[in-house]
Amino acid sequence: MEQSWKQAKAVFAGAMGPPLFWLVLFFLVPLGIVWVYSFGQNVGLTEISFTGTFSNYARAIEPLYLKIFAKSAGVAALTTFLCLVLGFPVALAITFAPSRLKAWLLLLVMLPFWTNLLIRTYALIAVLRTEGYINLSLGWLWQKIGGLAPLVGMQPVGAFTPLELLHNNFAVVVGLVYVHLPFMVLPLYSALDRLDRSLLEASLDLGAGHIRTLLVIVVPLALPGIASGVLITFIPALGAYLTPDLLGGPDSQMIANVIERQFKRANDWPFGAAMSFMLLYLTFIAIAVQAMLSRSRGRPT
Amino acid sequence: MNKITKGGASRRSLLTTLGAAAVGITFGPALSACSPKSGGAGGAEEAKLNFYNWDTYIGETTLADFKAAAGVDVNMSLFSTNDELFAKLKAGNSGYDVIVPSNEFVTRMSQAGMLMPLDHAKIPNMANIDPTFLNPDYDPGRKYSMPYTWLALGIGYRKSKVNGVPDSWKWLFDSPEYKGKIALLSESADLVRLCAKYLGNSVNNIPPELLPKIEAMLIRQKPFIKAFHEDNGQDMLLSKDVDLVLEYNGDIAQIMAEDPDIGFVVPKEGSLLNSDTLCIPTGAPRPDNAHKFINYLLDAKAGAEISKTILYPTPNAAAKALMPAEYRDNPVIFPPADIMAKCEYGAFEGAEKAQAYEELITKVRAA
Numbered sequence: 290m291e292q293s294w295k296q297a298k299a300v301f302a303g304a305m306g307p308p309l310f311w312l313v314l315f316f317l318v319p320l321g322i323v324w325v326y327s328f329g330q331n332v333g334l335t336e337i338s339f340t341g342t343f344s345n346y347a348r349a350i351e352p353l354y355l356k357i358f359a360k361s362a363g364v365a366a367l368t369t370f371l372c373l374v375l376g377f378p379v380a381l382a383i384t385f386a387p388s389r390l391k392a393w394l395l396l397l398v399m400l401p402f403w404t405n406l407l408i409r410t411y412a413l414i415a416v417l418r419t420e421g422y423i424n425l426s427l428g429w430l431w432q433k434i435g436g437l438a439p440l441v442g443m444q445p446v447g448a449f450t451p452l453e454l455l456h457n458n459f460a461v462v463v464g465l466v467y468v469h470l471p472f473m474v475l476p477l478y479s480a481l482d483r484l485d486r487s488l489l490e491a492s493l494d495l496g497a498g499h500i501r502t503l504l505v506i507v508v509p510l511a512l513p514g515i516a517s518g519v520l521i522t523f524i525p526a527l528g529a530y531l532t533p534d535l536l537g538g539p540d541s542q543m544i545a546n547v548i549e550r551q552f553k554r555a556n557d558w559p560f561g562a563a564m565s566f567m568l569l570y571l572t573f574i575a576i577a578v579q580a581m582l583s584r585s586r587g588r589p590t
Numbered sequence: 591m592n593k594i595t596k597g598g599a600s601r602r603s604l605l606t607t608l609g610a611a612a613v614g615i616t617f618g619p620a621l622s623a624c625s626p627k628s629g630g631a632g633g634a635e636e637a638k639l640n641f642y643n644w645d646t647y648i649g650e651t652t653l654a655d656f657k658a659a660a661g662v663d664v665n666m667s668l669f670s671t672n673d674e675l676f677a678k679l680k681a682g683n684s685g686y687d688v689i690v691p692s693n694e695f696v697t698r699m700s701q702a703g704m705l706m707p708l709d710h711a712k713i714p715n716m717a718n719i720d721p722t723f724l725n726p727d728y729d730p731g732r733k734y735s736m737p738y739t740w741l742a743l744g745i746g747y748r749k750s751k752v753n754g755v756p757d758s759w760k761w762l763f764d765s766p767e768y769k770g771k772i773a774l775l776s777e778s779a780d781l782v783r784l785c786a787k788y789l790g791n792s793v794n795n796i797p798p799e800l801l802p803k804i805e806a807m808l809i810r811q812k813p814f815i816k817a818f819h820e821d822n823g824q825d826m827l828l829s830k831d832v833d834l835v836l837e838y839n840g841d842i843a844q845i846m847a848e849d850p851d852i853g854f855v856v857p858k859e860g861s862l863l864n865s866d867t868l869c870i871p872t873g874a875p876r877p878d879n880a881h882k883f884i885n886y887l888l889d890a891k892a893g894a895e896i897s898k899t900i901l902y903p904t905p906n907a908a909a910k911a912l913m914p915a916e917y918r919d920n921p922v923i924f925p926p927a928d929i930m931a932k933c934e935y936g937a938f939e940g941a942e943k944a945q946a947y948e949e950l951i952t953k954v955r956a957a
Contacts, residue, residue: 334698335704353949353956420830453770455831537817538815539815539816539817540955540957553671553674554948555944557948
């Protein structure tokens with residue numbers, strides 16, 4: 290029997306109190322402090338005075354920083370798109386896997402979370418670097434296959450030139466996709482798993498092919514899952530800072546790297562705070578767009 | 591096998607972020623650390639000391655030896671950048687007695703009232719210090735700091751991949767010769783200062799009209815740069831990701847022992863010197879023990895023990911005399927005197943300059 294919360298105020302307060310307290314103390318209060326900083330000015334080396342100035346925001350929307358914001362959004366969008374393309378078949382496969390296997394497959398998706406992000410990123414360095422596992426394997430194959438070339442009358446191959454896989458934007462996107470793939474797979478899975486199978490059977494019975502069924506039936510029905518997957522992949526990717534720092538090249542800085550440097554090396558907390566909030570506003574806009582999209586979809590046409 | 595950890599002992603190694611920095615390491619039996627006032631050597635103070643240091647930046651037995659000598663338990667925790675140290679103490683001293691900031695930060699922290707003046711009468715081992723280190727611009731008269739080590743930035747390189755000795759900043763900042771094989775340190779102020787040095791200026795008081803020139807030069811050079819590294823340049827050099835790297839002499843000296851194909855040179859234009867120093871932060875709970883500990887670290891034998899482990903140049907003349915010739919005469923650890931004469935310490939010139947340098951490098955990286 291469902292009860293209105295008004296009839297069980299004590300229970301409601303008991304259940305909501307601790308999380309609310311947690312949210313206020315460890316999320317809203319720190320966020321509020323940073324927000325106040327963003328309207329402040331440096332005084333001397335350790336003090337920040339709150340003058341209500343908008344100069345930090347004015348600086349944050351200079352073309353230099355807007356360009357970095359745009360670049361970060363571009364990298365995050367590409368990451369999200371690749372995660373979607375890779376994650377959708379994975380989620381679909383898990384949905385149609387035998388139920389005994391499902392739990393294990395989901396576990397495999399979540400397994401990387403058990404390892405620290407820094408360690409996973411260092412592992413990627415070991416894989417991608419000039420003398421890393423990929424280049425070593427390719428070099429080995431090159432030698433073995435190249436050794437056969439003269440036997441079949443071909444020119445002997447030259448020395449192997451290692452691929453430039455690390456310290457460029459490619460490596461950053463690879464790292465971000467690797468890290469964020471589970472964020473995409475899990476919401477997609479939960480949307481696809483709830484799908485009414487009889488609709489698929491009907492579509493197939495009525496003569497639609499598998500591809501057509503996928504595009505016309507499955508994708509539209511899974512759209513809310515796709516939207517939330519896109520959102521929770523895009524947002525952390527937009528704020529990524531460790532990955533571009535460790536895997537990136539000289540032009541791979543993202544906005545979070547610039548923010549980090551304001552808080553540390555430049556010791557300019559107000560400006561760093563203003564940029565953090567710019568990032569937050571962008572995130573809000575993304576969420577609002579998603580909400581609008583899902584509302585317009587919900588409306589009968 | 592594991593190329594990541596091969597670099598091993600680097601005081602600024604990124605690996606410290608893996609957790610050592612956060613956890614802190616307690617030395618000596620926990621019980622005695624807890625017992626209040628074990629009396630004797632500690633005098634009126636508790637026989638304890640909180641030491642905030644860089645990773646791999648102390649002798650293997652130094653802390654145990656100090657406990658044997660003075661009866662004071664040292665609890666050492668680690669930081670990995672000066673910014674981290676500054677940010678932590680900015681909010682107030684949470685109980686550290688001795689810290690190890692670099693020269694520029696000694697000025698910055700003393701200006702901000704974050705350091706306690708040292709009582710030289712309690713540090714007789716100051717006499718061991720090489721007199722050239724006794725009156726630096728960043729701390730005139732050594733009012734707040736005692737020198738612990740010093741470092742020079744230079745070019746670490748792979749001998750078999752480089753034409754001769756790359757003894758000019760040109761190869762890093764102004765030449766396509768080693769395209770895609772260069773890694774620069776991602777410290778904005780250091781980069782701007784070394785570029786100014788290359789262009790014939792001092793590392794300090796860089797004229798504002800020079801900054802656009804430096805920016806243009808670095809933007810021109812950017813396509814040839816492989817990466818801005820987080821002070822793990824020695825690892826990148828060792829794993830052959832790059833052939834030229836902007837790094838500290840001590841870091842390269844450590845990997846030269848592993849790979850004879852690696853060399854190091856302080857370019858002929860001169861370079862930027864850093865010095866790590868022992869200071870007592872304002873509000874230190876045990877200043878007496880802190881003075882005792884600093885005095886102990888400046889002892890000739892203790893100093894030699896430390897240098898043996900960390901391989902950084904020491905400003906302690908008495909300790910250096912106790913070291914073997916391969917340390918004393920190592921041109922990587924102690925670059926030649928004529929080059930040293932052209933090197934300078936970077937002075938702290940106010941927050942605005944630091945922010946301007948930061949923005950310059952942000953522009954370069956966004957270009």
